[in-house]
Amino acid sequence: MNKLRFVFLFLILVCNPTFAGANEYEVVPYTGPERGMYEGGGADTTLSFSELPLSLQIVYISGLLGVSIVFYKFLPLFLGRIKRKCTNPNRDKILSYIVVNPGNTIADIEKDLGLNRSSIRHHVRMLHLYNKISIVKKCKFTLLFENSDNYTGIEQKIAFAMRNSTRKSILTSIVQNPGITNQEITETFDIDKSTVHWHISDMYNEELIDFDNDGKFKRYFLKPSIEKNVEKILIMSETEI
Incomplete structure:
Protein backbone atom coordinates (compact mmCIF):
# COMPACT_ATOMS: atom_id res chain seq x y z
CA MET A 1 0.00 0.00 0.00
CA ASN A 2 2.89 2.39 0.82
CA LYS A 3 4.36 1.70 -2.62
CA LEU A 4 1.07 2.64 -4.28
CA ARG A 5 0.83 5.88 -2.30
CA PHE A 6 4.38 6.74 -3.33
CA VAL A 7 3.51 6.09 -6.99
CA PHE A 8 0.44 8.37 -6.96
CA LEU A 9 2.35 11.13 -5.12
CA PHE A 10 5.20 10.85 -7.62
CA LEU A 11 2.76 11.06 -10.55
CA ILE A 12 1.16 14.20 -9.13
CA LEU A 13 4.51 15.91 -8.59
CA VAL A 14 5.78 14.97 -12.05
CA CYS A 15 2.61 15.58 -14.04
CA ASN A 16 1.82 19.06 -12.66
CA PRO A 17 4.81 20.80 -14.25
CA THR A 18 4.45 18.62 -17.31
CA PHE A 19 0.87 19.66 -17.95
CA ALA A 20 1.74 23.25 -17.16
CA GLY A 21 4.57 23.16 -19.66
CA ALA A 22 2.33 21.61 -22.30
CA ASN A 23 0.17 24.75 -22.50
CA GLU A 24 0.88 27.55 -24.94
CA TYR A 25 3.71 29.84 -23.82
CA GLU A 26 2.66 33.44 -24.36
CA VAL A 27 4.94 36.49 -24.43
CA VAL A 28 3.31 39.76 -23.39
CA PRO A 29 4.92 43.19 -23.00
CA TYR A 30 5.69 44.68 -19.62
CA THR A 31 2.98 47.04 -18.41
CA GLY A 32 4.65 49.21 -15.80
CA PRO A 33 3.32 52.48 -14.42
CA GLU A 34 5.42 54.51 -16.81
CA ARG A 35 3.88 52.78 -19.88
CA GLY A 36 0.31 52.37 -18.77
CA MET A 37 -1.92 49.46 -19.65
CA TYR A 38 -1.20 47.69 -22.89
CA GLU A 39 -3.95 48.32 -25.42
CA GLY A 40 -3.21 45.55 -27.86
CA GLY A 41 -5.35 42.93 -26.10
CA GLY A 42 -4.05 39.37 -25.86
CA ALA A 43 -0.62 37.95 -26.58
CA ASP A 44 1.73 39.26 -29.21
CA THR A 45 2.52 35.79 -30.50
CA THR A 46 2.19 32.07 -29.78
CA LEU A 47 5.38 30.03 -29.58
CA SER A 48 5.79 26.47 -30.78
CA PHE A 49 7.40 23.85 -28.55
CA SER A 50 10.78 24.27 -30.24
CA GLU A 51 10.68 28.01 -29.50
CA LEU A 52 10.05 27.56 -25.78
CA PRO A 53 12.89 28.25 -23.34
CA LEU A 54 15.17 25.27 -22.87
CA SER A 55 14.23 24.99 -19.19
CA LEU A 56 10.53 24.43 -20.03
CA GLN A 57 11.40 21.92 -22.73
CA ILE A 58 13.49 19.97 -20.21
CA VAL A 59 10.66 20.04 -17.64
CA TYR A 60 8.16 18.75 -20.20
CA ILE A 61 10.39 15.97 -21.55
CA SER A 62 11.57 14.88 -18.09
CA GLY A 63 7.95 14.71 -16.96
CA LEU A 64 7.02 12.41 -19.83
CA LEU A 65 10.05 10.23 -19.17
CA GLY A 66 9.22 10.07 -15.47
CA VAL A 67 5.64 8.98 -16.10
CA SER A 68 6.79 6.37 -18.62
CA ILE A 69 9.33 4.93 -16.18
CA VAL A 70 6.77 4.75 -13.37
CA PHE A 71 4.26 2.89 -15.55
CA TYR A 72 6.94 0.54 -16.86
CA LYS A 73 8.16 -0.20 -13.34
CA PHE A 74 4.85 -0.55 -11.52
CA LEU A 75 2.45 -1.85 -14.20
CA PRO A 76 3.43 -5.49 -13.43
CA LEU A 77 2.61 -4.77 -9.78
CA PHE A 78 -0.88 -3.52 -10.67
CA LEU A 79 -1.51 -6.45 -13.00
CA GLY A 80 -0.28 -8.85 -10.36
CA ARG A 81 -2.71 -7.45 -7.80
CA ILE A 82 -5.61 -7.82 -10.23
CA LYS A 83 -4.60 -11.36 -11.10
CA ARG A 84 -4.44 -12.33 -7.43
CA LYS A 85 -7.93 -10.93 -6.94
CA CYS A 86 -9.27 -12.94 -9.88
CA THR A 87 -7.75 -16.26 -8.86
CA ASN A 88 -9.08 -17.95 -5.75
CA PRO A 89 -9.67 -21.69 -5.18
CA ASN A 90 -13.22 -21.26 -3.87
CA ARG A 91 -14.01 -18.72 -6.57
CA ASP A 92 -12.76 -21.08 -9.25
CA LYS A 93 -14.87 -23.85 -7.73
CA ILE A 94 -17.97 -21.62 -7.78
CA LEU A 95 -17.33 -20.59 -11.39
CA SER A 96 -16.95 -24.24 -12.45
CA TYR A 97 -20.23 -25.04 -10.71
CA ILE A 98 -22.03 -22.20 -12.51
CA VAL A 99 -20.64 -23.32 -15.88
CA VAL A 100 -21.92 -26.88 -15.38
CA ASN A 101 -25.18 -25.82 -13.69
CA PRO A 102 -26.61 -22.89 -15.68
CA GLY A 103 -29.39 -21.04 -13.89
CA ASN A 104 -28.28 -22.05 -10.39
CA THR A 105 -28.63 -19.81 -7.33
CA ILE A 106 -26.50 -18.93 -4.33
CA ALA A 107 -28.62 -21.34 -2.27
CA ASP A 108 -27.78 -24.15 -4.72
CA ILE A 109 -24.07 -23.40 -4.42
CA GLU A 110 -24.27 -23.33 -0.63
CA LYS A 111 -26.08 -26.67 -0.56
CA ASP A 112 -23.92 -28.51 -3.09
CA LEU A 113 -20.48 -27.07 -2.38
CA GLY A 114 -20.86 -26.56 1.37
CA LEU A 115 -19.47 -23.03 1.32
CA ASN A 116 -20.47 -20.16 3.59
CA ARG A 117 -23.25 -18.06 2.06
CA SER A 118 -21.61 -14.70 2.77
CA SER A 119 -18.41 -15.99 1.16
CA ILE A 120 -20.40 -17.18 -1.86
CA ARG A 121 -22.03 -13.76 -2.23
CA HIS A 122 -18.60 -12.11 -2.19
CA HIS A 123 -17.19 -14.45 -4.82
CA VAL A 124 -20.30 -14.07 -6.99
CA ARG A 125 -19.92 -10.27 -6.85
CA MET A 126 -16.27 -10.56 -7.87
CA LEU A 127 -17.07 -12.97 -10.71
CA HIS A 128 -19.74 -10.58 -11.94
CA LEU A 129 -17.35 -7.62 -11.58
CA TYR A 130 -14.76 -9.38 -13.77
CA ASN A 131 -17.45 -10.35 -16.32
CA LYS A 132 -17.08 -14.06 -15.64
CA ILE A 133 -20.80 -14.56 -14.96
CA SER A 134 -24.12 -12.87 -15.69
CA ILE A 135 -26.95 -12.45 -13.19
CA VAL A 136 -30.60 -12.83 -14.23
CA LYS A 137 -33.54 -11.88 -12.00
CA LYS A 138 -36.51 -14.22 -12.37
CA CYS A 139 -39.44 -13.89 -9.96
CA LYS A 140 -37.89 -14.12 -6.50
CA PHE A 141 -34.81 -15.95 -7.78
CA THR A 142 -31.42 -14.64 -8.81
CA LEU A 143 -30.04 -16.99 -11.46
CA LEU A 144 -26.36 -17.28 -12.30
CA PHE A 145 -25.00 -18.06 -15.76
CA GLU A 146 -21.60 -18.20 -17.36
CA ASN A 147 -21.03 -14.82 -18.97
CA SER A 148 -20.64 -15.82 -22.60
CA ASP A 149 -22.70 -16.31 -25.72
CA ASN A 150 -23.46 -19.87 -24.60
CA TYR A 151 -26.94 -19.09 -23.29
CA THR A 152 -29.61 -17.13 -25.11
Whole structure:
Protein backbone atom coordinates (compact mmCIF):
# COMPACT_ATOMS: atom_id res chain seq x y z
CA MET A 1 0.00 0.00 0.00
CA ASN A 2 2.89 2.39 0.82
CA LYS A 3 4.36 1.70 -2.62
CA LEU A 4 1.07 2.64 -4.28
CA ARG A 5 0.83 5.88 -2.30
CA PHE A 6 4.38 6.74 -3.33
CA VAL A 7 3.51 6.09 -6.99
CA PHE A 8 0.44 8.37 -6.96
CA LEU A 9 2.35 11.13 -5.12
CA PHE A 10 5.20 10.85 -7.62
CA LEU A 11 2.76 11.06 -10.55
CA ILE A 12 1.16 14.20 -9.13
CA LEU A 13 4.51 15.91 -8.59
CA VAL A 14 5.78 14.97 -12.05
CA CYS A 15 2.61 15.58 -14.04
CA ASN A 16 1.82 19.06 -12.66
CA PRO A 17 4.81 20.80 -14.25
CA THR A 18 4.45 18.62 -17.31
CA PHE A 19 0.87 19.66 -17.95
CA ALA A 20 1.74 23.25 -17.16
CA GLY A 21 4.57 23.16 -19.66
CA ALA A 22 2.33 21.61 -22.30
CA ASN A 23 0.17 24.75 -22.50
CA GLU A 24 0.88 27.55 -24.94
CA TYR A 25 3.71 29.84 -23.82
CA GLU A 26 2.66 33.44 -24.36
CA VAL A 27 4.94 36.49 -24.43
CA VAL A 28 3.31 39.76 -23.39
CA PRO A 29 4.92 43.19 -23.00
CA TYR A 30 5.69 44.68 -19.62
CA THR A 31 2.98 47.04 -18.41
CA GLY A 32 4.65 49.21 -15.80
CA PRO A 33 3.32 52.48 -14.42
CA GLU A 34 5.42 54.51 -16.81
CA ARG A 35 3.88 52.78 -19.88
CA GLY A 36 0.31 52.37 -18.77
CA MET A 37 -1.92 49.46 -19.65
CA TYR A 38 -1.20 47.69 -22.89
CA GLU A 39 -3.95 48.32 -25.42
CA GLY A 40 -3.21 45.55 -27.86
CA GLY A 41 -5.35 42.93 -26.10
CA GLY A 42 -4.05 39.37 -25.86
CA ALA A 43 -0.62 37.95 -26.58
CA ASP A 44 1.73 39.26 -29.21
CA THR A 45 2.52 35.79 -30.50
CA THR A 46 2.19 32.07 -29.78
CA LEU A 47 5.38 30.03 -29.58
CA SER A 48 5.79 26.47 -30.78
CA PHE A 49 7.40 23.85 -28.55
CA SER A 50 10.78 24.27 -30.24
CA GLU A 51 10.68 28.01 -29.50
CA LEU A 52 10.05 27.56 -25.78
CA PRO A 53 12.89 28.25 -23.34
CA LEU A 54 15.17 25.27 -22.87
CA SER A 55 14.23 24.99 -19.19
CA LEU A 56 10.53 24.43 -20.03
CA GLN A 57 11.40 21.92 -22.73
CA ILE A 58 13.49 19.97 -20.21
CA VAL A 59 10.66 20.04 -17.64
CA TYR A 60 8.16 18.75 -20.20
CA ILE A 61 10.39 15.97 -21.55
CA SER A 62 11.57 14.88 -18.09
CA GLY A 63 7.95 14.71 -16.96
CA LEU A 64 7.02 12.41 -19.83
CA LEU A 65 10.05 10.23 -19.17
CA GLY A 66 9.22 10.07 -15.47
CA VAL A 67 5.64 8.98 -16.10
CA SER A 68 6.79 6.37 -18.62
CA ILE A 69 9.33 4.93 -16.18
CA VAL A 70 6.77 4.75 -13.37
CA PHE A 71 4.26 2.89 -15.55
CA TYR A 72 6.94 0.54 -16.86
CA LYS A 73 8.16 -0.20 -13.34
CA PHE A 74 4.85 -0.55 -11.52
CA LEU A 75 2.45 -1.85 -14.20
CA PRO A 76 3.43 -5.49 -13.43
CA LEU A 77 2.61 -4.77 -9.78
CA PHE A 78 -0.88 -3.52 -10.67
CA LEU A 79 -1.51 -6.45 -13.00
CA GLY A 80 -0.28 -8.85 -10.36
CA ARG A 81 -2.71 -7.45 -7.80
CA ILE A 82 -5.61 -7.82 -10.23
CA LYS A 83 -4.60 -11.36 -11.10
CA ARG A 84 -4.44 -12.33 -7.43
CA LYS A 85 -7.93 -10.93 -6.94
CA CYS A 86 -9.27 -12.94 -9.88
CA THR A 87 -7.75 -16.26 -8.86
CA ASN A 88 -9.08 -17.95 -5.75
CA PRO A 89 -9.67 -21.69 -5.18
CA ASN A 90 -13.22 -21.26 -3.87
CA ARG A 91 -14.01 -18.72 -6.57
CA ASP A 92 -12.76 -21.08 -9.25
CA LYS A 93 -14.87 -23.85 -7.73
CA ILE A 94 -17.97 -21.62 -7.78
CA LEU A 95 -17.33 -20.59 -11.39
CA SER A 96 -16.95 -24.24 -12.45
CA TYR A 97 -20.23 -25.04 -10.71
CA ILE A 98 -22.03 -22.20 -12.51
CA VAL A 99 -20.64 -23.32 -15.88
CA VAL A 100 -21.92 -26.88 -15.38
CA ASN A 101 -25.18 -25.82 -13.69
CA PRO A 102 -26.61 -22.89 -15.68
CA GLY A 103 -29.39 -21.04 -13.89
CA ASN A 104 -28.28 -22.05 -10.39
CA THR A 105 -28.63 -19.81 -7.33
CA ILE A 106 -26.50 -18.93 -4.33
CA ALA A 107 -28.62 -21.34 -2.27
CA ASP A 108 -27.78 -24.15 -4.72
CA ILE A 109 -24.07 -23.40 -4.42
CA GLU A 110 -24.27 -23.33 -0.63
CA LYS A 111 -26.08 -26.67 -0.56
CA ASP A 112 -23.92 -28.51 -3.09
CA LEU A 113 -20.48 -27.07 -2.38
CA GLY A 114 -20.86 -26.56 1.37
CA LEU A 115 -19.47 -23.03 1.32
CA ASN A 116 -20.47 -20.16 3.59
CA ARG A 117 -23.25 -18.06 2.06
CA SER A 118 -21.61 -14.70 2.77
CA SER A 119 -18.41 -15.99 1.16
CA ILE A 120 -20.40 -17.18 -1.86
CA ARG A 121 -22.03 -13.76 -2.23
CA HIS A 122 -18.60 -12.11 -2.19
CA HIS A 123 -17.19 -14.45 -4.82
CA VAL A 124 -20.30 -14.07 -6.99
CA ARG A 125 -19.92 -10.27 -6.85
CA MET A 126 -16.27 -10.56 -7.87
CA LEU A 127 -17.07 -12.97 -10.71
CA HIS A 128 -19.74 -10.58 -11.94
CA LEU A 129 -17.35 -7.62 -11.58
CA TYR A 130 -14.76 -9.38 -13.77
CA ASN A 131 -17.45 -10.35 -16.32
CA LYS A 132 -17.08 -14.06 -15.64
CA ILE A 133 -20.80 -14.56 -14.96
CA SER A 134 -24.12 -12.87 -15.69
CA ILE A 135 -26.95 -12.45 -13.19
CA VAL A 136 -30.60 -12.83 -14.23
CA LYS A 137 -33.54 -11.88 -12.00
CA LYS A 138 -36.51 -14.22 -12.37
CA CYS A 139 -39.44 -13.89 -9.96
CA LYS A 140 -37.89 -14.12 -6.50
CA PHE A 141 -34.81 -15.95 -7.78
CA THR A 142 -31.42 -14.64 -8.81
CA LEU A 143 -30.04 -16.99 -11.46
CA LEU A 144 -26.36 -17.28 -12.30
CA PHE A 145 -25.00 -18.06 -15.76
CA GLU A 146 -21.60 -18.20 -17.36
CA ASN A 147 -21.03 -14.82 -18.97
CA SER A 148 -20.64 -15.82 -22.60
CA ASP A 149 -22.70 -16.31 -25.72
CA ASN A 150 -23.46 -19.87 -24.60
CA TYR A 151 -26.94 -19.09 -23.29
CA THR A 152 -29.61 -17.13 -25.11
CA GLY A 153 -32.57 -15.50 -23.40
CA ILE A 154 -34.81 -18.49 -24.19
CA GLU A 155 -32.21 -20.90 -22.81
CA GLN A 156 -32.17 -18.95 -19.57
CA LYS A 157 -35.96 -19.42 -19.38
CA ILE A 158 -35.52 -23.14 -20.00
CA ALA A 159 -32.86 -23.37 -17.31
CA PHE A 160 -35.22 -21.65 -14.88
CA ALA A 161 -37.96 -24.17 -15.72
CA MET A 162 -35.51 -27.01 -15.08
CA ARG A 163 -34.91 -25.79 -11.53
CA ASN A 164 -38.24 -27.25 -10.44
CA SER A 165 -38.23 -31.06 -10.53
CA THR A 166 -41.97 -31.26 -11.30
CA ARG A 167 -41.76 -28.76 -14.14
CA LYS A 168 -38.66 -30.47 -15.47
CA SER A 169 -40.51 -33.82 -15.53
CA ILE A 170 -43.48 -32.27 -17.32
CA LEU A 171 -41.32 -30.51 -19.91
CA THR A 172 -39.25 -33.65 -20.48
CA SER A 173 -42.46 -35.65 -20.93
CA ILE A 174 -43.72 -33.17 -23.54
CA VAL A 175 -40.37 -33.37 -25.36
CA GLN A 176 -40.44 -37.17 -25.40
CA ASN A 177 -44.18 -37.49 -26.08
CA PRO A 178 -45.35 -34.69 -28.39
CA GLY A 179 -49.12 -34.27 -28.19
CA ILE A 180 -49.42 -35.53 -24.61
CA THR A 181 -52.46 -34.25 -22.71
CA ASN A 182 -52.87 -32.77 -19.27
CA GLN A 183 -54.70 -35.92 -18.15
CA GLU A 184 -51.92 -38.20 -19.36
CA ILE A 185 -49.29 -36.14 -17.53
CA THR A 186 -51.38 -36.28 -14.36
CA GLU A 187 -51.66 -40.07 -14.54
CA THR A 188 -48.01 -40.62 -15.50
CA PHE A 189 -46.51 -38.65 -12.63
CA ASP A 190 -49.39 -38.96 -10.13
CA ILE A 191 -49.60 -35.20 -9.81
CA ASP A 192 -52.69 -33.18 -9.02
CA LYS A 193 -54.37 -31.92 -12.18
CA SER A 194 -54.38 -28.30 -10.99
CA THR A 195 -50.62 -28.49 -10.34
CA VAL A 196 -50.00 -29.77 -13.86
CA HIS A 197 -52.22 -27.03 -15.27
CA TRP A 198 -50.28 -24.35 -13.34
CA HIS A 199 -46.88 -25.53 -14.61
CA ILE A 200 -48.12 -25.89 -18.18
CA SER A 201 -49.75 -22.45 -18.17
CA ASP A 202 -46.54 -20.84 -16.94
CA MET A 203 -44.41 -22.60 -19.58
CA TYR A 204 -46.94 -21.58 -22.24
CA ASN A 205 -46.73 -17.94 -21.11
CA GLU A 206 -42.93 -18.18 -21.31
CA GLU A 207 -43.33 -19.41 -24.93
CA LEU A 208 -41.68 -22.76 -24.24
CA ILE A 209 -44.64 -24.92 -25.27
CA ASP A 210 -47.73 -24.70 -27.46
CA PHE A 211 -50.93 -26.74 -27.74
CA ASP A 212 -53.58 -27.92 -30.18
CA ASN A 213 -57.22 -28.37 -29.23
CA ASP A 214 -58.46 -31.94 -29.69
CA GLY A 215 -62.07 -32.05 -28.63
CA LYS A 216 -62.17 -31.54 -24.88
CA PHE A 217 -58.41 -32.15 -24.61
CA LYS A 218 -55.41 -29.98 -25.23
CA ARG A 219 -52.38 -31.66 -26.71
CA TYR A 220 -49.08 -30.08 -25.78
CA PHE A 221 -46.00 -29.70 -27.94
CA LEU A 222 -42.61 -28.12 -27.55
CA LYS A 223 -42.21 -25.04 -29.72
CA PRO A 224 -40.23 -26.21 -32.78
CA SER A 225 -38.00 -23.14 -32.69
CA ILE A 226 -36.53 -24.07 -29.29
CA GLU A 227 -36.08 -27.84 -29.63
CA LYS A 228 -32.29 -27.59 -29.84
CA ASN A 229 -32.21 -25.15 -26.93
CA VAL A 230 -34.20 -27.51 -24.71
CA GLU A 231 -32.05 -30.46 -25.72
CA LYS A 232 -28.92 -28.49 -24.81
CA ILE A 233 -30.20 -27.52 -21.35
CA LEU A 234 -31.48 -31.05 -20.68
CA ILE A 235 -28.03 -32.46 -21.43
CA MET A 236 -26.42 -29.87 -19.16
CA SER A 237 -28.86 -30.61 -16.33
CA GLU A 238 -28.07 -34.33 -16.52
CA THR A 239 -24.39 -33.62 -15.81
CA GLU A 240 -24.94 -31.49 -12.71
CA ILE A 241 -22.36 -31.61 -9.99
